[in-house]
Amino acid sequence: MNEKTREKPNPGIVVLTGAGISRESGLDTFRDADGIWSRVRIEDVATPEAFARDPERVHEFYNARRAGLAAGEIVPNAAHAALGRLEAEWPGGVLVVTQNIDDLHERAGSRNVLHMHGELLKVRCGFCDAQAACTGDLGVDVACPECAVAGGLRPHVVWFGEMPLEMERIYQVLEGCGLFLSIGTSGNVWPAAGFVAHVKQAGGAHTAELNLEPSEGAVLFDETLYGRATIIVPAYIEKILTAGW
Ligand code: BJW
Numbered sequence: 216m217n218e219k220t221r222e223k224p225n226p227g228i229v230v231l232t233g234a235g236i237s238r239e240s241g242l243d244t245f246r247d248a249d250g251i252w253s254r255v256r257i258e259d260v261a262t263p264e265a266f267a268r269d270p271e272r273v274h275e276f277y278n279a280r281r282a283g284l285a286a287g288e289i290v291p292n293a294a295h296a297a298l299g300r301l302e303a304e305w306p307g308g309v310l311v312v313t314q315n316i317d318d319l320h321e322r323a324g325s326r327n328v329l330h331m332h333g334e335l336l337k338v339r340c341g342f343c344d345a346q347a348a349c350t351g352d353l354g355v356d357v358a359c360p361e362c363a364v365a366g367g368l369r370p371h372v373v374w375f376g377e378m379p380l381e382m383e384r385i386y387q388v389l390e391g392c393g394l395f396l397s398i399g400t401s402g403n404v405w406p407a408a409g410f411v412a413h414v415k416q417a418g419g420a421h422t423a424e425l426n427l428e429p430s431e432g433a434v435l436f437d438e439t440l441y442g443r444a445t446i447i448v449p450a451y452i453e454k455i456l457t458a459g460w
Pocket of ligand 1: 232233234235236238239244245246247250261314315316332372373374375376377378379382398399400401402403404405406425426427428429430442443444445
């Protein structure tokens with residue numbers, strides 16, 4: 216533990232996660248060779264323009280992913296469990312800011328989770344802005360459970376060109392944390408890719424990247440650890456809980 220953390224014994228921990236943490240649970244990443252963007256084009260499924268042009272195509276893409284997640288074949292892995300343990304045992308605050316739209320952090324016991332790119336098991340109505348849980352298929356003929364109008368429901372996810380969720384709160388916790396961990400993200404997508412620089416600018420926290428390989432912003436981290444999330448994350452969390460950083 217460095218001088219800064221000794222002065223402040225129970226600082227908060229912010230953990231940014233990306234698709235790599237869920238890879239060993241059976242969910243595809245986006246930019247790896249076998250990733251989602253190797254099979255479908257971003258412009259066809261992950262922009263508001265794509266949804267306006269061909270909503271059925273976009274629904275089909277998310278319906279398939281939702282069905283997999285809701286069927287229960289996909290379960291949290293040891294990396295998700297380690298973050299649940301960190302929150303339960305660390306004497307300060309722990310916040311998971313995830314880019315993932317799956318619910319594996321919650322299922323592994325994390326309670327403080329912000330889904331900055333939304334949640335696959337929720338829908339949002341474009342007419343009345345209501346949100347609702349959703350485990351089934353969406354289509355253009357499905358009516359909103361709140362306003363009863365059909366045709367306005369969309370997956371509650373953040374597409375390219377849209378504002379990620381909870382940004383004000385995220386920047387606030389980044390500025391006050393003692394440790395910033397980035398796990399399983401390639402650092403290609405903004406604003407998440409800029410979090411490590413933001414933390415450093417704010418001045419205090421130790422920063423660590425845990426990933427299969429160096430991310431785009433790897434050189435910005437104080438510490439880097441490369442390997443499979445199910446191996447390196449539990450080991451790193453064990454170290455934090457016993458000896459700090
Ligand atoms: C393992 C592993 C194992 C594998 N163990 N690790 C030009 C320059 C800069 C920015 C822009 C630009 N033009 C446009 C922008 C902005 C744009 C952007 O970033 N574009 C870039 C592509 C250039 N961003 C946006 O539009 C965002 N909105 C925005 O910026 O609003 C304005 C704003 C500005 C400032 C403040 C606030 C607001 C919105 C982004 C929306 C992203 N949406 C998606 C899809 C929706 C959800 C879904 O369908 O699931 O979110 S895209 C996709 O990428 C998904 C992910 O959350 C996101 C990040 O991907 P992630 O998680 O990093 O996955 P991968 O696949 O990239 O990486 C996986 C990593 O895991 C790899 O490194 C592997 O090695 C590793 N790995 N197996 C450990 N077993």
